Amino acid sequence: MSSLLLMAPALLLLLAVFVWPLLDYAWLSLQAQSVFTGLETVPVGAANWQRLLADGRFWQDAGQTLRFALVSVALELVAGLAIALLLHQRWRGRGTVRSLALLPWALPTTVMALGWRWIFNDPHGPLNGVVQSLGLATVPFLASPDLAWVATVVADVWKTTPFVALLLLAGLQMIPADLYEAFALEGGTPWQGLRRITLPLLRPYIFIAALFRLAQALGVFDLIAVLTGGGPASSTESLAVYAYLNAMRFLDFGYSATVMLGMFLLLLLGAAALLLWRRQAEVGA
Amino acid sequence: MRGGTRTALVALLLLWSLGPMLWQLYTSLRTPEALLAGAGGLAGGWTLANYGAVLGGDPPFWRYLLNSTVVGALSTLLTLALAIPCAYALSRRRGLLRLLVGGGLLAAAVFPYVLLFLALLQVARQLGLANSLLALCLPYAGLQLPLAVLLLQAAFAELPPELEESAVLEGFSLWQRLRWILLPLMGPAVVSTGLLVFLFSWNEFPIALTWISRSELLTLAPAMARIAGSSVYTVPYGAFAAATVLGSVPLLALLLLFQRQIVAGLTQGAIKG
Numbered sequence: 001m002s003s004l005l006l007m008a009p010a011l012l013l014l015l016a017v018f019v020w021p022l023l024d025y026a027w028l029s030l031q032a033q034s035v036f037t038g039l040e041t042v043p044v045g046a047a048n049w050q051r052l053l054a055d056g057r058f059w060q061d062a063g064q065t066l067r068f069a070l071v072s073v074a075l076e077l078v079a080g081l082a083i084a085l086l087l088h089q090r091w092r093g094r095g096t097v098r099s100l101a102l103l104p105w106a107l108p109t110t111v112m113a114l115g116w117r118w119i120f121n122d123p124h125g126p127l128n129g130v131v132q133s134l135g136l137a138t139v140p141f142l143a144s145p146d147l148a149w150v151a152t153v154v155a156d157v158w159k160t161t162p163f164v165a166l167l168l169l170a171g172l173q174m175i176p177a178d179l180y181e182a183f184a185l186e187g188g189t190p191w192q193g194l195r196r197i198t199l200p201l202l203r204p205y206i207f208i209a210a211l212f213r214l215a216q217a218l219g220v221f222d223l224i225a226v227l228t229g230g231g232p233a234s235s236t237e238s239l240a241v242y243a244y245l246n247a248m249r250f251l252d253f254g255y256s257a258t259v260m261l262g263m264f265l266l267l268l269l270g271a272a273a274l275l276l277w278r279r280q281a282e283v284g285a
Numbered sequence: 286m287r288g289g290t291r292t293a294l295v296a297l298l299l300l301w302s303l304g305p306m307l308w309q310l311y312t313s314l315r316t317p318e319a320l321l322a323g324a325g326g327l328a329g330g331w332t333l334a335n336y337g338a339v340l341g342g343d344p345p346f347w348r349y350l351l352n353s354t355v356v357g358a359l360s361t362l363l364t365l366a367l368a369i370p371c372a373y374a375l376s377r378r379r380g381l382l383r384l385l386v387g388g389g390l391l392a393a394a395v396f397p398y399v400l401l402f403l404a405l406l407q408v409a410r411q412l413g414l415a416n417s418l419l420a421l422c423l424p425y426a427g428l429q430l431p432l433a434v435l436l437l438q439a440a441f442a443e444l445p446p447e448l449e450e451s452a453v454l455e456g457f458s459l460w461q462r463l464r465w466i467l468l469p470l471m472g473p474a475v476v477s478t479g480l481l482v483f484l485f486s487w488n489e490f491p492i493a494l495t496w497i498s499r500s501e502l503l504t505l506a507p508a509m510a511r512i513a514g515s516s517v518y519t520v521p522y523g524a525f526a527a528a529t530v531l532g533s534v535p536l537l538a539l540l541l542l543f544q545r546q547i548v549a550g551l552t553q554g555a556i557k558g
């Protein structure tokens with residue numbers, strides 16, 4: 001009984017912050033509330049949802065968000081594993097390097113996004129400085145729809161790989177060293193050791209890192225808002241940025257709520273598919 | 286791995302992690318003419334004027350750092366005050382409730398919270414919470430509670446139950462047991478959880494962006510975005526860079542001081558989650 005009392009304040013705040021907004025959106029998505037209604041709410045039935053289904057920009061952004069998340073997280077897992085393996089070995093100065101390598105993750109995203117905007121600047125940024133010194137024409141990294149999304153991926157990989165590396169490092173520290181010694185005695189090479197011991201035992205950690213990072217990357221907002229603003233021509237726009245623009249720039253609150261709820265439903269669907277796939281993989285194994 | 290290869294790899298890692306920030310440091314110390322003349326030059330054109338411009342702005346840049354620090358510290362205290370009792374109670378329970386609350390907390394911890402900003406903004410408007418640094422701590426505490434409770438309840442679960450049982454026999458009340466027996470042993474977990482909450486609140490963007498409009502109340506993240514969007518700063522990149530350097534220094538200090546605790550916090554989460 002008293003334990004419920006101890007949990008009550010925290011649970012109440014959690015309900016207010018996580019559950020209330022979703023209920024609010026469910027109601028708001030059935031209303032029109034925009035400059036056309038004088039910001040009053042007017043019930044419109046399923047009109048917002050019909051608009052969502054036919055909204056090319058929503059589905060384009062959904063595709064772009066998924067592409068951003070999958071490519072970023074895949075690169076982060078590979079780079080994170082390499083860094084974790086390096087930081088797991090014993091050498092002098094390892095502690096300092098660990099904290100320095102963590103810096104990108106600790107910085108506010110808006111701070112580093114501003115920094116990357118300067119690095120990608122055309123023509124004065126350092127990257128184009130290198131390009132020019134090779135005698136080539138400068139590259140419009142942030143002004144070309146084909147390159148701008150790659151720039152957002154690079155900035156995201158830079159920022160969040162340390163987080164992945166740290167989680168995987170925790171996993172590496174759980175693997176007993178004598179496993180490797182026994183494996184080496186039987187003539188296994190380090191590369192085989194990585195594939196037969198490290199990766200299988202690291203699987204739960206890789207799963208957790210991928211789960212956290214995928215969820216964060218699918219909700220990407222800060223980075224894109226500052227680095228590209230969603231441009232050029234909405235080619236880097238994520239669903240979160242689109243929902244934000246609908247509310248704060250187009251002042252269309254009813255539709256913004258619909259976009260956010262739509263995105264939430266897509267995430268649920270994705271999570272369900274992932275769980276199902278994982279269960280089947282376990283049964284199959 | 287041979288020593289030489291490893292040294293090269295470590296150098297590569299440091300170059301990748303620190304390079305972009307070092308480039309900001311370099312840019313922040315160059316005059317606009319030197320920057321336009323060509324990137325990478327070292328001769329002439331060094332200046333501190335960019336820092337003068339940023340620190341002498343209206344409001345001065347240190348104001349944003351101060352606001353972020355206040356919000357970070359208060360949010361951390363509020364989160365811990367709510368999370369510690371909840372984590373204790375959760376760690377002492379078995380059965381369905383624990384399963385439900387634990388699962389809900391995990392789902393909330395991975396939820397992309399940016400989705401919540403519009404509803405939270407409406408609440409803020411209705412209750413008159415906009416443009417208040419104190420009020421900003423409420424959503425921050427709520428958003429960080431899931432992770433904080435999960436980390437802390439794992440730490441509570443590690444304490445031997447005999448400890449508390451003997452305290453009960455001695456006639457200690459619940460509050461006395463928490464205050465004098467359990468919490469002193471929880472020091473490291475509380476510190477590392479607190480640091481993660483502080484980092485989140487210091488860096489948070491979408492909610493601060495929509496709740497705060499008065500420029501002297503901006504925290505660091507929306508202030509940076511505003512600088513990025515203002516035409517005043519578009520040509521003199523030196524001022525941009527000076528702002529990013531000033532915004533990074535406090536966190537670099539925090540990392541160097543508390544590297545161990547931050548790493549412990551993150552890795553505990555991985556092991557227990």
